[in-house]
Amino acid sequence: MHETAVKRAIDILKDNGYKYTDKREGMLLLFANENRYLTAKDVQSGLKESFPNLSYDTIYRNLYTFVEVNVLEETELNGEKMFRFACVHEGHHHHFICTICGNTKEIHMCPMNFFEEQLTGCEIESHRFEIFGKCEKCSLL
Structure with missing residues (x-):
C-alpha cells in the first residue's frame, strides 16, 4: 500500500511537470510509512541518514509543492505547519x-x-x- 501511494504521488508530480528526485521519493516514503502529520523538522530527522545535507529550504519547497498538487494536506498546530498524505478515502470527513x-x-x-x-x-x-x-x-x- 505504501508503495502504491508513493508511486501515485510521483505520477501526480510528473503529470504536473515536476521531475523525479531521490529526495522527493524519500520524503514521500517517509510520509507513507509514518501515516501521520509531520513537521519539516520531522522530515529532516527522518531523512538525515539518507540525505545528511538536506536543507530546510529544500524540504519546505517540496512540502509546499506536494500540497499544491494535492499529494499532501497541511494543517497548523501551535504556529507550526504540519503535513501528511492527502486522504484518498471516499466521502466527506x-x-x-x-x-x-x-x-x-x-x-x-x-x-x-x-x-x-x-x-x-x-x-x-x-x-x-x-x-x-x-x-x-x-x-x-
Missing part, C-alpha cells in the same frame, strides 16, 4: 489530530449543518474541521 504524536483519526460526521443554519444568506465555499487533543496512547503518558 474530518480529522482528530493528536497534538503529541501527530496520529489522526477520521471523523465521519460534519458539523456544517449546524453552521449553515447560523449563516442564513451566506454562501459557504469550503470548510475544514479539525479536533486537536491527545490520542489514547499519548493520553496515558
Whole structure:
C-alpha cells in the first residue's frame, strides 16, 4: 500500500511537470510509512541518514509543492505547519489530530449543518474541521 501511494504521488508530480528526485521519493516514503502529520523538522530527522545535507529550504519547497498538487494536506498546530498524505478515502470527513504524536483519526460526521443554519444568506465555499487533543496512547503518558 505504501508503495502504491508513493508511486501515485510521483505520477501526480510528473503529470504536473515536476521531475523525479531521490529526495522527493524519500520524503514521500517517509510520509507513507509514518501515516501521520509531520513537521519539516520531522522530515529532516527522518531523512538525515539518507540525505545528511538536506536543507530546510529544500524540504519546505517540496512540502509546499506536494500540497499544491494535492499529494499532501497541511494543517497548523501551535504556529507550526504540519503535513501528511492527502486522504484518498471516499466521502466527506474530518480529522482528530493528536497534538503529541501527530496520529489522526477520521471523523465521519460534519458539523456544517449546524453552521449553515447560523449563516442564513451566506454562501459557504469550503470548510475544514479539525479536533486537536491527545490520542489514547499519548493520553496515558
